[in-house]
Amino acid sequence: MTPPPRRPLLRRSVSASLALAVAAFGTAAAVVLSSAPAAQAAGVPAPSPVAVPGRGATVPFKEQEAEYAATNGTLIGPNRLYGTLPSEASGRQAVTLDAVGEYVEFTLTAPANAMSFRYSLPDNAAGSGRDASIDVTVNGASPKAVPVTSKYGWYYGGYPFNNNPGDTNPHHFYDEARTMFGSTLAAGTKVRLQVSSTAASPSFTIDLADFEQVAAPTAKPSGALDVVADFGADPTGTADSTAKIQAAVDAGKAQGKEVYIPQGTFQVRDHIVVDKVTLRGAGPWYSVLTGRDPVNRSKAVGVYGKYARDGGSSNVTLKDFAIIGDIRERVDDDQVNAIGGALSNSTVDNVWMQHTKCGAWMDGPMDNFTIKNSRILDQTADGVNFHYGVTNSTVTNTFVRNTGDDGLAMWAENIPNVKNKFTFNTVILPILANNIVTYGGKDITISDNVMSDTISNGGGLHIANRYPGVNSGQGTAVSGVTTAARNTLIRTGNNDYNWQFGVGAIWFSGLNEPINATINISDSEILDSSYAAIHLIEGATNGLHFDNIKIDGAGTYALQIQSPGKATFNNVVATHIAQSNPIHNCVGSGFEITRGSGNSGWYADPPACTGTWPTPVWTNGGVPGGGSGPTDPPTDPPTDPTDPPTDPPAETGNLAQGRNVTESGHADVYSASRAVDGDANSYWESTNHAFPQTITVDLGAAKAVKRLVLKLPPAAAWSTRTQTLSVSGSTDNNTFNSLKESAGYTFDPSSGNRATVTLPGTSARYLRLTFTGNTGWPAAQLSEVEAYTS
Numbered sequence: 001m002t003p004p005p006r007r008p009l010l011r012r013s014v015s016a017s018l019a020l021a022v023a024a025f026g027t028a029a030a031v032v033l034s035s036a037p038a039a040q041a042a043g044v045p046a047p048s049p050v051a052v053p054g055r056g057a058t059v060p061f062k063e064q065e066a067e068y069a070a071t072n073g074t075l076i077g078p079n080r081l082y083g084t085l086p087s088e089a090s091g092r093q094a095v096t097l098d099a100v101g102e103y104v105e106f107t108l109t110a111p112a113n114a115m116s117f118r119y120s121l122p123d124n125a126a127g128s129g130r131d132a133s134i135d136v137t138v139n140g141a142s143p144k145a146v147p148v149t150s151k152y153g154w155y156y157g158g159y160p161f162n163n164n165p166g167d168t169n170p171h172h173f174y175d176e177a178r179t180m181f182g183s184t185l186a187a188g189t190k191v192r193l194q195v196s197s198t199a200a201s202p203s204f205t206i207d208l209a210d211f212e213q214v215a216a217p218t219a220k221p222s223g224a225l226d227v228v229a230d231f232g233a234d235p236t237g238t239a240d241s242t243a244k245i246q247a248a249v250d251a252g253k254a255q256g257k258e259v260y261i262p263q264g265t266f267q268v269r270d271h272i273v274v275d276k277v278t279l280r281g282a283g284p285w286y287s288v289l290t291g292r293d294p295v296n297r298s299k300a301v302g303v304y305g306k307y308a309r310d311g312g313s314s315n316v317t318l319k320d321f322a323i324i325g326d327i328r329e330r331v332d333d334d335q336v337n338a339i340g341g342a343l344s345n346s347t348v349d350n351v352w353m354q355h356t357k358c359g360a361w362m363d364g365p366m367d368n369f370t371i372k373n374s375r376i377l378d379q380t381a382d383g384v385n386f387h388y389g390v391t392n393s394t395v396t397n398t399f400v401r402n403t404g405d406d407g408l409a410m411w412a413e414n415i416p417n418v419k420n421k422f423t424f425n426t427v428i429l430p431i432l433a434n435n436i437v438t439y440g441g442k443d444i445t446i447s448d449n450v451m452s453d454t455i456s457n458g459g460g461l462h463i464a465n466r467y468p469g470v471n472s473g474q475g476t477a478v479s480g481v482t483t484a485a486r487n488t489l490i491r492t493g494n495n496d497y498n499w500q501f502g503v504g505a506i507w508f509s510g511l512n513e514p515i516n517a518t519i520n521i522s523d524s525e526i527l528d529s530s531y532a533a534i535h536l537i538e539g540a541t542n543g544l545h546f547d548n549i550k551i552d553g554a555g556t557y558a559l560q561i562q563s564p565g566k567a568t569f570n571n572v573v574a575t576h577i578a579q580s581n582p583i584h585n586c587v588g589s590g591f592e593i594t595r596g597s598g599n600s601g602w603y604a605d606p607p608a609c610t611g612t613w614p615t616p617v618w619t620n621g622g623v624p625g626g627g628s629g630p631t632d633p634p635t636d637p638p639t640d641p642t643d644p645p646t647d648p649p650a651e652t653g654n655l656a657q658g659r660n661v662t663e664s665g666h667a668d669v670y671s672a673s674r675a676v677d678g679d680a681n682s683y684w685e686s687t688n689h690a691f692p693q694t695i696t697v698d699l700g701a702a703k704a705v706k707r708l709v710l711k712l713p714p715a716a717a718w719s720t721r722t723q724t725l726s727v728s729g730s731t732d733n734n735t736f737n738s739l740k741e742s743a744g745y746t747f748d749p750s751s752g753n754r755a756t757v758t759l760p761g762t763s764a765r766y767l768r769l770t771f772t773g774n775t776g777w778p779a780a781q782l783s784e785v786e787a788y789t790s
Contacts, residue, residue, distance in 0.1 A: 043067025044078050046091040047490045047527055049428050049452035055488050056426035056450030057399045061210035062110050067093040070105040070190075074098070076205070080530055080618055082456045082495060085120060088173050088402075088429060089207045090453060092491065094120075098203040103194035108187050112211035114285060116178035117193060118402075120205040123154035123170075127163040129328070132200035136179060137192045145196070146179045148204070151328055152355050152378055155404070159432075160330045169497075171456070172431045174207060174402055176354070176377050180285065184213065217263055217282035218320055224258040224280070225251055227266070235264020237290065242268050245289075252277040261321050267291040268301040271335070274343075275306060275313035281321025284352035284375070292326040298334040301325050302356065305341030308365055308388070312342035322352035330357065330380040330404060338376075342366040349373055358382045359400070365389035365415055372396045380404040383427070389415030394423065401428040406458070407451075412440035412476035413469030421445040433458035435492060440470035443480035452490040457503065459535065460492025460526075463519060464509035466538070468669055471512055478517045487524045494530045499679055501613040502531025504560055510539025511673055514660065515565075518543045528553040528619050532560035532584070533574065533602075536591065539673040540660055541565040546572050551602065555616030558582040558602035562678060563658040564590035564700070571598035578617035583607035587658040590700040611653050654678075655705065656767070656787040660698040665690065667779060675782045681713050683783035686771065693780040696768040697787065702731055704789055705767065708757040711784040712747045720748045721776025727757060729764025736768055744773075761789075 043065065049056065050063045067075055077086025077093035086092050095104050115136075124130045129151030135143040152175045157167035185191070193206055220226055227233040231248040233241035245261075245268060252259035253276050261281040265288045272279075272289075281287030293299035301323060305313030323338040338353035339360040348371040353359040359376035362369065365388065376383040376398065383400040386393060390410070400407045407427035410417050417440065427435040427449065435451035435458075438444045451460040461484060464470075465477045472479070484506075492505040505526045508515060519541075526533040526549065533551040537560075544567035551558055551574035558574040564587050574582060585591060585607035595603065656676050663672035665687035672695050675684040686693035699705075708727065712718055727740035739762055745755035767787060771780035 043075055043091070043093045046078070046093070048091070049426055049450045049490050052450050052488050055424070055448050055486060057397045057424060059399050059426070061116070061212040062112070063208055063210050064106045065091055065093070065208045066095040066104045066206040067091065069095075071095050071103060073102045073104060073206075078618070080491070080494065082497060083169065083171055085173055085205055088171070088431065088455055090118070090428060092453065094205050094207045096203055096205045097195045098198065100195055100198060103192045104206045105190055105192040106209050106211070108185055108189045108191065108211055110187050110211070110213070111184050112181070112213050113184045114178065114180040114212045114214045115191065115209050116176050116212070117209040118174055118176045118207040119148055120153065120173040120175070120207070121148060121150040121201045122203060123150050123165055125165065127154065127156070127165045129154065130201055132204070134204055135194045135196045137194060138181065138185060139190050140192070143194070143196070144179065146177055148177050149175065155330070160332055163329055172404060176402070178285075180214065214285045215283065217286045218280075219282075220260040220262065221258050221280065224260040225255070226260050226262060228262050228264065233266055235262065235266060237265035237267045239267060240269055240291070241266045242270050242272070245272055249274055249277055249279060252279075261287040261289070263287060265290060269293040270299045271302045271304040271340075273304055273306060273341075274316045274318070276315045278317040278319065279303065279321075280317070280319045283320050284322040284350060287321040288324055289321065290324045290326065298331070298336065300327060300336040300356070302335070302337055303339055304335075305343035305346070308342040308363060312344055312366055314344040314346060316343050316346040317349065318347070318351055319349045322354070323356065324352070324354045325356035327355055327357050327380055332381070337361045343369050346370070347372070352377075354378050358385060360384045362386055362390055363388045364391070367391045367393070369393040370396070371398055374398045376400045376403070378402045382409050383407045384409065386410040386417055386420055388413055389417065390420060391416075391418045392420070394421045395425060396421070396423045398425045400425065403430045404432060406430060406433045406437050407435045408437075409434070410438040410441050410444065411467060411470070413467065414474055414476060416475045417441040417444070419443045421447075422449060424448045426450045429453045429455060430458065431455045434462040435460045437462040437464065438478070438482070439464055439467045440476040440478055441482070442475070443482070445483045447483060447485040447487065450488045450490070451492050454492045454494045454530070456494050457496045457498070458494070459503045459507040460489035460505045461487065462507055462509070463515070464511065465513050465515055466509050466511045477513060478515045478519070481518045481520065483520050485520070485522045485524070488527070489525065489529070490527045491530060493532065493535070498681060502556055502560070502616060504532035504535025505529040506533065507535035507537065508541040508544070508565070509537055510541050510563065512539075512669075512671060514540035514542065516542050518545070520545045520547070521549065522547040524548075525550045525552065529555060530618060531555045531616055532557045534558065535560040535562070536565050537562040537658070538677050539563055544568070546570070549573070552576055553619040554578060555618050556614055557584045557608070559585070561585040561587055561591045561607070561658070563587060564660055566592045568594040568596060569599050570596035572602060573599070574601035576619060577601065579608065579614055581608040585609060586653055588700060590659055609653055654786040654788065655699050655703055656697045656785050659700060662696045664694045675785050678784070680711055680783050681715070683713055683781055685777070686780040688779045690779075691772050693771045694768055695780070695782065695785065696733070696766055697785060698733070699765050699767065699787065702763045702765045703787070704761040704763050705787045706759050706761045706790060707788045708759065708767070709784070709786040709788070710745065710755045710757065710782055711786070712753040712781060713783050714749060714753050718747075718749050718753055719776055720746065721774060722746045723771060723780065724773035725769050725771045725780075727759065728768045728770070729762060730766040730768070731764060733766045736766070737762070739764070742772060
């Protein structure tokens with residue numbers, strides 16, 4: 001089966017005290033803080049994303065954090081600084097064991113016959129990872145050596161990353177291992193992870209353990225075809241069973257029978273292609289598909305529908321087995337996902353997906369597809385991505401942890417995504433990008449989820465017109481009504497290492513074009529955010545409605561406004577915001593706020609517009625830390641006036657940043673919004689070979705602009721060039737008058753790659769730059785156009 005043309009999973013430059021029970025407005029949800037028993041590791045109490053009442057996935061395990069267990073190891077964290085070991089741990093804390101005899105000991109709170117644990121080993125010098133083992137003991141007796149490895153972790157360099165330790169930017173440190181005890185252990189049993197040797201690994205960092213009572217294997221359904229008994233597949237994993245399982249699946253379709261995978265580990269080195277068939281195992285702890293082609297590394301285990309261009313597949317059920325791959329690198333063109341292709345009218349139920357590139361990357365068009373009751377762990381890229389026209393499809397009651405990119409994503413590239421839903425999922429620790437996101441999409445629902453511990457270049461919840469193929473011309477932009485209700489976000493958002501400022505817990509982007517839709521955010525909690533709680537950037541977002549929102553703890557601001565938009569706020573209450581002024585807004589009246597009743601703690605007039613970004617102060621569930629900000633958050637948030645201001649606040653600084661902008665045209669993804677996004681490394685490039693070209697900035701109101709600063713990216717790769725341009729102004733966007741005659745302006749990387757244009761200070765709301773030449777490229781180019789009144 002030949003895959004469709006692949007597009008890379010693009011990643012451009014993106015970028016105190018919590019109550020012991022935080023009740024949502026109008027809901028019964030509460031976030032419980034883990035507590036440290038006396039004389040134990042004494043980690044800082046922090047809200048847990050597991051078992052939030054009424055929200056997230058209903059999981060079959062009881063989770064315990066190492067930092068609250070009995071140990072003679074070393075507590076690390078809390079720390080959210082990207083590239084540090086505790087920053088990628090659940091709750092941003094863990095325990096390191098680096099000597100023989102050191103341990104972490106958990107006491108069972110319920111009967112269990114199995115455990116999985118999250119850990120990290122150091123990489124080796126070659127970057128290929130190391131193998132070791134750690135002992136599991138029960139009540140101090142009968143140690144069992146459990147294999148652990150760092151082969152599936154430790155990535156370096158820039159996107160899409162590599163396995164070279166000599167490069168910079170180490171990340172993706174953790175992995176998970178699982179084992180069964182052989183019998184059911186009673187509540188109160190002590191289970192210890194203990195180091196017996198440091199010869200294979202100098203240290204073992206333990207994040208958490210999940211204890212589970214696994215049901216007995218599911219027997220073969222009556223009349224089902226057996227991949228072992230009937231087709232000779234090898235349950236020991238020694239022989240390649242790809243062809244034999246494929247033969248069983250084909251026979252199941254032809255005969256209208258289910259296909260059963262009994263207990264065993266099966267070597268599968270290419271896709272099993274399914275259509276109009278049920279493929280069922282004995283349970284994800286018993287029936288495991290694994291493997292990779294030893295020569296052609298772009299071929300690996302996966303269960304796929306036919307690609308849409310080949311007609312797609314339909315009426316498929318995948319149930320009760322595990323797909324545990326062997327993917328140790330990220331190659332975006334490789335189809336090495338656990339589940340893929342096009343699967344209409346199909347269901348994935350209780351499938352464990354681990355060590356593949358993506359859990360499920362679905363290329364439509366396809367309709368009515370569901371993933372439910374599943375686990376997606378330790379991926380090199382996305383957990384799930386609904387891509388190319390996926391409609392009426394759902395991910396629900398699914399647990400996602402440690403993805404290398406977006407946890408759950410929808411990307412309407414070129415073909416509309418319509419009426420999809422992400423509901424009742426728990427999404428934890430995406431190493432890059434967002435917990436949950438929709439890039440474009442019509443009538444999307446993202447509700448009743450728990451999102452926690454974003455690591456870098458993303459937020460908890462993202463709604464955006466971003467990435468190729470997302471635009472209103474193709475019907476793929478955000479449209480209709482987007483509903484995000486009853487979500488809980490914990491320690492989400494983080495620093496963007498390209499932008500060099502924080503991304504909010506909930507954030508919106510109109511990079512490709514402004515968002516003009518209805519977006520309802522309601523009945524949700526935004527807790528202990530690493531930076532801002534709510535964030536707008538890269539083009540306007542209109543139609544926002546925030547209702548019954550509790551913001552408790554933000555490392556910087558309640559609102560970080562870097563682009564225009566319109567929003568209503570009702571019963572939005574913010575507490576424990578690190579900055580004394582809870583709003584950062586340099587677009588002024590370009591962001592229109594309508595305040596209803598019940599608001600407090602997040603509004604200020606005037607807002608902050610400092611030109612610098614404060615160091616975040618992380619509350620860590622009650623203990624401030626993480627920067628040089630105030631020791632304690634403000635105890636008295638700014639008073640929220642009864643009436644909204646009648647006059648916009650005075651504007652200072654760059655008046656163009658984040659404003660609405662139009663253009664005569666652009667090349668590829670280099671749209672005009674990049675020239676006002678505050679990021680000198682992104683840029684607008686006009687249509688090539690088509691001078692004259694224009695870019696027009698709407699300042700929101702008439703301003704007496706006296707100076708423009710025009711920039712190109714500062715990188716030395718940009719050679720010196722001269723661009724010829726003129727400047728005109730207008731009060732109505734119809735009649736433009738000359739403000740500066742055409743002249744050549746030189747951009748030289750050795751002097752900052754910028755040019756200054758002086759203007760007479762004539763009042764104008766719209767500023768238009770008209771380009772007629774560029775000695776360095778056959779198009780107009782700007783990374784920033786900045787407008788100043790002095």
